[in-house]
Amino acid sequence: MVGDEESITLVLNxxxxxxxxxxxxxxxxxxxxxxxxxxxxLAAVSKALDRAGFKIVASGLRECMADSGDGNKEPMTEAELEKLFLALA
Structure with missing residues (x-):
């Protein structure tokens, strides 16, 4: 999971x-x-999952757009990021 400790804690909660x-x-x-x-x-469960997903995407956006640093992963394209966001819609 990407993001800072505070974001990770919020997602886990x-x-x-x-x-x-x-x-x-x-x-x-x-x-x-x-x-x-x-x-x-059930709607409350769905909303909680959506919020967790949005937080994951939002906190990891910089890492998703940049090279991961290990040299094995290409940065995500704008189209890939859009698809990631839409997967939560």
Whole structure:
């Protein structure tokens, strides 16, 4: 993962939150909870995952556009970056 320690911590916190929310959605379905409640929680999980993905892309944008430094990876093109962003849409 690229990015500074603070960004990585934020991403991990968001992913852990999403993991907990997803476990909650699974439990709600197993309990036969109301569809509205399940969908509301599922939307929260989706939003948490989206935010984590956006943070990963945003914090790593400089590294994605530049050579990784190991000499084995070419910098990403503008089209590749656009595709990466759109994958989260």
């Amino acid at each position: 968001r992913l852990r939150r999403a993991q907990g929310q997803l476990a909650g959605v699974i439990a709600m379905i197993e309990q036969g909870r109301d569809c509205k409640d399940v969908v509301t929680q």
